[in-house]
Amino acid sequence: xxxxxxxxxxxxxxxxxxxxxxxxxxxxxxxxxxxxxxxxxxxxxxxxxxxxxxxxxxxxxxxxxxxxxxxxxxxxxxxxxxxxxxxxxxxxxxxxxxxxxxxxxxxxxxxxxxxxxxxxxxxxxxxxxxxxxxxxxxxx
Amino acid sequence: xxxxxxxxxxxxxxxxxxxxxxxxxxxxxxxxxxxxxxxxxxxxxxxxxxxxxxxxxxxxxxxxxxxxxxxxxxxxxxxxxxxxxxxxxxxxxxxxxxxxxxxxxxxxxxxxxxxxxxxxxxxxxxxxxxxxxxxxxxxxxxxxxxxxxxxxxxxxxxxxxxxxxxxxxxxxxxxxxxxxxxxxxxxxxxxxxxxxxxxxxxxxxxxxxxxxxxxxxxxxxxxxxxxxxxxxxxxxxxxxxxxxxxxxxxxxxxxxxxxxxxxxxxxxxxxxxxxxxxxxxxxxxxxxxxxxxxxxxxxxxxxxxxxxxxxxxxxxxxxxxxxxxxxxxxxxxxxxxxxxxxxxxxxxxxxxxxxxxxxxxxxxxxxxx
Numbered sequence: 001x002x003x004x005x006x007x008x009x010x011x012x013x014x015x016x017x018x019x020x021x022x023x024x025x026x027x028x029x030x031x032x033x034x035x036x037x038x039x040x041x042x043x044x045x046x047x048x049x050x051x052x053x054x055x056x057x058x059x060x061x062x063x064x065x066x067x068x069x070x071x072x073x074x075x076x077x078x079x080x081x082x083x084x085x086x087x088x089x090x091x092x093x094x095x096x097x098x099x100x101x102x103x104x105x106x107x108x109x110x111x112x113x114x115x116x117x118x119x120x121x122x123x124x125x126x127x128x129x130x131x132x133x134x135x136x137x138x139x140x
Numbered sequence: 141x142x143x144x145x146x147x148x149x150x151x152x153x154x155x156x157x158x159x160x161x162x163x164x165x166x167x168x169x170x171x172x173x174x175x176x177x178x179x180x181x182x183x184x185x186x187x188x189x190x191x192x193x194x195x196x197x198x199x200x201x202x203x204x205x206x207x208x209x210x211x212x213x214x215x216x217x218x219x220x221x222x223x224x225x226x227x228x229x230x231x232x233x234x235x236x237x238x239x240x241x242x243x244x245x246x247x248x249x250x251x252x253x254x255x256x257x258x259x260x261x262x263x264x265x266x267x268x269x270x271x272x273x274x275x276x277x278x279x280x281x282x283x284x285x286x287x288x289x290x291x292x293x294x295x296x297x298x299x300x301x302x303x304x305x306x307x308x309x310x311x312x313x314x315x316x317x318x319x320x321x322x323x324x325x326x327x328x329x330x331x332x333x334x335x336x337x338x339x340x341x342x343x344x345x346x347x348x349x350x351x352x353x354x355x356x357x358x359x360x361x362x363x364x365x366x367x368x369x370x371x372x373x374x375x376x377x378x379x380x381x382x383x384x385x386x387x388x389x390x391x392x393x394x395x396x397x398x399x400x401x402x403x404x405x406x407x408x409x410x411x412x413x414x415x416x417x418x419x420x421x422x423x424x425x426x427x428x429x430x431x432x433x434x435x436x437x438x439x440x441x442x443x444x445x446x447x448x449x450x451x452x453x454x455x456x457x458x459x460x461x462x463x464x465x466x467x468x469x470x471x472x473x474x475x476x477x478x479x480x481x482x483x484x485x486x487x488x489x490x491x492x493x494x495x496x497x498x499x500x501x502x503x504x505x506x507x508x509x
Contacts, residue, residue: 002395003395003396003397004384004395004396004397004398007397007398007399008382008398011398011399011400039224040224040225040226040227040228041193041221041224041225041226041227041228042226042227042228042229042230042383042385042399043226043228043229043230043328044194044230044233044383044402045229045230045231045232045233045326046232046233046235046432047232047233047234047235047321048235048344048430048432049235049305049307049406049408049428049430050319050408050427050428050429050430050448051319051322051340051428051430052319052320052321052322053319053322053324053326053340053341054232054322054323054324054325054326054341055326055340055341055342055344055345055348056326056328056330056341056345057233057345057348057404057432057434058189058192058193058194058345058348058349058434059192059193059194059221059226060193060194060195060230060383060399060400060402061193061194061195061198061224062227062228062399064227064228073388075387075388075397077227077228077385077387077397077399078399078400079194079383079399079400079401079402080195080197080400081195081197081198119296121239121300121301122296122297122298123291123292123294123296123297125296125297125299125300125301126291126294126295126296126297127291127294128241128242128256128258128297128301129256129297130291130294131242131256131257131258131259132254132255132256132257133254133255133256133257135249135250
């Protein structure tokens with residue numbers, strides 16, 4: 001599974017999933033901490049729709065961690081102050097880069113969580129659609 | 141009279157800070173940061189927007205520490221921000237990826253996708269609800285349970301929360317000018333002091349982190365005649381924008397890291413502008429003013445769209461078209477900092493002015509006698 005998709009599921013989904021994956025790796029492989037979870041900033045680059053140019057919208061607080069498994073470095077980045085999740089994401093990232101055997105079994109769980117998230121989102125959208133305006137044209 | 145260095149006041153300052161804490165605590169009741177987070181959504185949005193730092197948790201903490209003072213809370217966040225390293229720049233956030241929770245148009249009744257009211261105070265009675273004085277946790281839970289039960293009976297929506305832009309519909313009809321994506325790297329006013337004339341990216345960055353009241357006041361001034369922009373709001377939308385970054389070896393979109401989403405309000409205003417037609421006659425065309433800010437703050441985003449369009453036309457003599465006038469006066473920390481510094485000791489400068497007045501009078505009195 002591509003990183004963009006996987007990190008979205010792990011961050012938006014149940015944080016126990018990231019904890020479970022990272023714990024599994026930590027049990028079976030030596031994980032060297034390169035950068036302990038630390039807070040920092042990410043500057044948001046945005047496109048405006050009037051002239052299609054770019055500008056900086058502002059910064060967002062993030063937590064970042066870096067680990068090494070064998071020769072592979074993993075990075076965990078998440079918006080907010082979430083040290084444990086950033087550390088878990090770094091381990092998962094390194095495990096995926098290293099192609100560790102444990103990662104082979106993750107796809108099914110990630111896809112199941114993705115389905116659950118999609119269902120939750122559809123229900124939220126349905127609730128929002130209750131606020132959609134139905135215009136009636138007044139006749140003379 | 142020469143300059144005299146003075147020191148002192150340390151004990152008084154310490155006592156003053158204790159007094160400040162006493163004022164915060166003496167009422168006996170305290171609001172937890174979690175309660176601010178859960179119930180002061182729009183205040184948090186405003187603090188984050190003016191601080192230019194997206195962190196609801198830190199904003200809630202700053203609000204508690206500042207006893208609800210906007211300017212203090214923003215100052216605290218800006219100061220904290222300056223202690224943190226900037227680790228990443230996001231990939232370009234494309235606005236059409238917003239998961240929309242609210243979108244309305246004042247220009248068209250029927251817009252593709254429909255008008256979605258979402259959560260808004262717009263249609264509420266502006267009457268104080270005295271029932272909130274006695275609102276209990278049990279009542280809150282009962283209301284939530286009932287509302288969620290109603291929603292559980294709904295059929296799931298089929299869309300993904302994205303909606304077509306009203307402006308793109310008009311562009312496709314050839315009514316608005318189209319622009320190709322311009323990927324020129326933006327300037328950053330937090331890294332470099334900007335100079336006039338400011339670039340478009342600098343203008344937008346300053347406006348989006350501007351003080352809500354200041355941006356609103358100057359936008360309003362433009363409508364009242366101190367500017368030449370009076371738009372129709374094409375679209376206001378509120379929703380969540382996904383943020384991704386590239387890190388360590390990634391080089392394509394699928395390889396990037398999703399880090400979370402931010403809530404934002406985005407506005408496109410349609411501004412009629414006279415221009416020369418092909419036959420030499422004056423004709424009207426539309427330009428777009430752009431506004432966006434963290435959180436849900438529609439008044440600020442609309443006002444920003446007015447000022448964006450004003451600053452695109454510096455040829456007007458009106459104050460709201462003067463970028464120095466607008467851009468140098470909308471920042472919360474700069475304006476409140478400068479105004480409040482006036483209460484700090486100015487003993488020497490004021491004595492100097494007094495001496496000047498005394499000497500002038502002495503000379504005048506001597507001359508008259």
